[in-house]
Amino acid sequence: MTEPLLRVIDLKTHFRTKASWMFGEKQLIKAVDGVSFDIAPGEVLSLVGESGCGKSTVGRTLTHLEQATSGRALFEGRDFLVMSPNEFRPLRREIQMIFQDPFASLNPRLKIEQTLGEPLFIHGLCKTWDEARAKIAVMLETVGMDPLVMKRHPHEFSGGQRQRIGIARVMILKPKLVIADEAVSALDVSIQAQVLNLLKKLQQDSGVSMLFISHDLGVVRHISDQVAVMHEGKIVEIGRKRQIFEAPQHEYTRKLLESIPRVKIGKEVA
Amino acid sequence: MALLEVQDLEIAVRTKGKLLPVVQGVSFDVDDNETLGIVGESGCGKSLTALAIMGLLGGTTVRITGGNIRFDGMDLLTLSDGERRSIMGNRMAMIFQEPMTSLNPVYRIGDQIIENIRQHQKMTNAQARDRAVELLSLVRIPNPSERVDSFPHQMSGGQRQRVMIAMALSCDPKLLIADEPTTALDVTVQKEVLDLMADLQTRMGTAIVLISHDLGVISETCDKVAVMYRGRVVEAAATENLFAELAHPYTRGLLNSIPVVDSDVDWLEAIPGRVPTLEEELTGCAFHPRCALVTKLCATSVPQETEYKPGHSVRCHFSGKVAP
Ligand SMILES: Nc1ncnc2c1ncn2[C@@H]1O[C@H](COP(=O)(O)OP(=O)(O)OP(=O)(O)O)[C@@H](O)[C@H]1O
Ligand SMILES: Nc1ncnc2c1ncn2[C@@H]1O[C@H](COP(=O)(O)OP(=O)(O)O)[C@@H](O)[C@H]1O
Ligand code: SF4
Ligand SMILES: [Mg+2]
Ligand SMILES: [Mg+2]
Numbered sequence: 001m002t003e004p005l006l007r008v009i010d011l012k013t014h015f016r017t018k019a020s021w022m023f024g025e026k027q028l029i030k031a032v033d034g035v036s037f038d039i040a041p042g043e044v045l046s047l048v049g050e051s052g053c054g055k056s057t058v059g060r061t062l063t064h065l066e067q068a069t070s071g072r073a074l075f076e077g078r079d080f081l082v083m084s085p086n087e088f089r090p091l092r093r094e095i096q097m098i099f100q101d102p103f104a105s106l107n108p109r110l111k112i113e114q115t116l117g118e119p120l121f122i123h124g125l126c127k128t129w130d131e132a133r134a135k136i137a138v139m140l141e142t143v144g145m146d147p148l149v150m151k152r153h154p155h156e157f158s159g160g161q162r163q164r165i166g167i168a169r170v171m172i173l174k175p176k177l178v179i180a181d182e183a184v185s186a187l188d189v190s191i192q193a194q195v196l197n198l199l200k201k202l203q204q205d206s207g208v209s210m211l212f213i214s215h216d217l218g219v220v221r222h223i224s225d226q227v228a229v230m231h232e233g234k235i236v237e238i239g240r241k242r243q244i245f246e247a248p249q250h251e252y253t254r255k256l257l258e259s260i261p262r263v264k265i266g267k268e269v270a
Numbered sequence: 271m272a273l274l275e276v277q278d279l280e281i282a283v284r285t286k287g288k289l290l291p292v293v294q295g296v297s298f299d300v301d302d303n304e305t306l307g308i309v310g311e312s313g314c315g316k317s318l319t320a321l322a323i324m325g326l327l328g329g330t331t332v333r334i335t336g337g338n339i340r341f342d343g344m345d346l347l348t349l350s351d352g353e354r355r356s357i358m359g360n361r362m363a364m365i366f367q368e369p370m371t372s373l374n375p376v377y378r379i380g381d382q383i384i385e386n387i388r389q390h391q392k393m394t395n396a397q398a399r400d401r402a403v404e405l406l407s408l409v410r411i412p413n414p415s416e417r418v419d420s421f422p423h424q425m426s427g428g429q430r431q432r433v434m435i436a437m438a439l440s441c442d443p444k445l446l447i448a449d450e451p452t453t454a455l456d457v458t459v460q461k462e463v464l465d466l467m468a469d470l471q472t473r474m475g476t477a478i479v480l481i482s483h484d485l486g487v488i489s490e491t492c493d494k495v496a497v498m499y500r501g502r503v504v505e506a507a508a509t510e511n512l513f514a515e516l517a518h519p520y521t522r523g524l525l526n527s528i529p530v531v532d533s534d535v536d537w538l539e540a541i542p543g544r545v546p547t548l549e550e551e552l553t554g555c556a557f558h559p560r561c562a563l564v565t566k567l568c569a570t571s572v573p574q575e576t577e578y579k580p581g582h583s584v585r586c587h588f589s590g591k592v593a594p
Pocket of ligand 2: 310318331
């Protein structure tokens with residue numbers, strides 16, 4: 001077997017809430033409570049589960065947005081959870097995150113070319129703005145946008161277009177691992193299908209590995225190689241996609257699959 | 271005559287001095303014990319249609335500009351405010367997508383249900399409280415006689431949505447309008463809430479309008495369906511008949527866009543382009559910029575509603591010529 005790109009071993013992220021009159025005594029929330037998985041180069045692993053089960057916290061811990069309580073996470077064999085911010089900096093380009101609405105956290109006054117271009121300079125991927133613009137133009141075309149949009153501002157775009165730009169912003173840095181947290185969840189289904197196809201195509205063409213976080217089992221089936229089902233901070237079942245969807249072993253996985261409303265097609269007309 | 275009859279409903283929105291149509295020529299009816307599903311992507315006019323029926327389109331920016339809404343034989347659009355208020359919340363009730371925004375966070379849920387009951391029915395406080403507990407148990411809140419004193423934040427999302435249903439049912443409505451009632455909920459909780467609504471309908475014969483963007487939810491819970499695209503009903507039929515033969519290119523595109531859990535496909539058949547914004551002026555069929563079957567006629571002339579099969583109507587110049 002090939003060496004995994006990412007290996008997560010018994011990861012725990014616990015939060016201690018403050019005492020308050022409303023919620024009573026302080027509590028220990030075991031948001032992530034002993035999670036282990038591997039992602040091979042070029043593969044997509046999905047984390048799926050219901051609200052509050054700890055999916056996002058896994059992603060946030062792996063990008064140093066939360067502090068791990070214990071456990072290890074190896075990227076190309078090196079434990080990066082224990083790295084200082086300085087040591088981690090070079091990895092920031094290689095591990096990129098896509099959010100539900102990537103523009104919600106961005107400066108609305110910046111043009112698209114600034115938003116996409118500045119990280120190129122920060123990570124030393126280009127030296128002049130001409131070089132940067134050339135790269136941005138190619139990337140925008142790759143995600144199905146007119147390169148001219150680089151002169152425009154975020155508010156001028158629809159949700160689907162914003163997510164395309166968000167994907168461009170990540171892929172232009174040529175990361176090795178993309179963590180996508182509910183990246184298509186806010187989109188209408190006809191747009192979601194476009195963006196999902198795009199994400200899958202880019203992933204296959206570039207060979208980037210992906211940790212795909214989603215609550216939607218249909219979306220997960222479409223994009224994954226491996227699936228991990230989370231429940232209350234733990235992975236209750238993990239396996240190849242086929243196995244999870246066609247021969248689920250854990251009761252909770254079965255319950256999730258059974259709960260999904262399905263379209264009944266082609267019934268006999270009475 | 272059906273319990274609710276909506277006929278040629280027109281709604282317009284005033285923006286930047288212009289009056290833009292957002293709902294155009296929408297017609298449907300719903301009978302006792304029947305569930306109508308309204309499905310479509312965001313912005314197509316589902317919520318505005320619901321609010322129009324409930325008489326909640328106040329103000330000057332959004333206005334009903336045409337059509338009729340009849341409920342139990344009464345013309346809702348010509349009622350006085352007082353008459354309408356007595357119908358609202360008494361014989362018609364609505365549930366919204368986000369229960370947290372419709373529950374008041376600083377009052378106990380029991381008090382909110384009690385207030386709602388006493389607005390419409392003559393009851394003492396103690397009687398109303400008993401009724402509130404009964405309603406909470408009806409919507410399967412565990413330990414209802416204790417939970418009646420809970421605050422909204424002490425309940426889960428699914429429980430809050432069930433409290434909203436309890437509140438909506440507090441006056442035995444004949445018509446329940448549920449606007450994306452389960453969109454904010456987890457799938458397992460969604461199933462419980464939908465099962466609960468179906469169960470209550472069986473027991474009380476309520477007519478339900480269920481608004482959703484999820485074709486799966488619609489397929490599993492509705493007797494009949496209206497598919498909306500940019501303010502118009504583009505296809506309508508009994509649920510079985512609709513999914514047996516999707517006659518409108520948009521409905522088919524919507525179904526093909528869904529990544530399903532029961533099989534693998536390499537690529538989804540996405541509909542190209544996007545839903546035009548309100549401000550974008552469009553001639554002809556509103557779907558023509560995205561439609562694979564588009565012809566010159568589609569770009570210039572608005573397709574009328576035609577009968578594709580008995581009880582199955584479609585707004586498309588080439589209804590029925592959709593590739594299977
Ligand atoms: N900074 C924090 N402080 C305290 N508790 C937190 C914090 N972040 C997350 N939690 C809690 O940890 C648990 C897991 O949260 P997380 O956001 O990872 O869930 P999720 O699986 O991503 O859910 P969703 O599908 O709703 O996004 C929840 O109970 C949440 O309330
Ligand atoms: N109060 C309002 N003022 C102006 N425009 C509105 C208002 N409410 C809704 N709209 C617009 O009307 C259209 C239909 O809205 P809505 O009925 O809420 O859609 P849906 O519920 O199908 O997502 C959208 O373009 C929306 O932006
Ligand atoms: S009228 Fe024309 S553009 Fe509209 S749905 Fe039918 S074929 Fe497509
Ligand atoms: Mg999350
Ligand atoms: Mg709505």
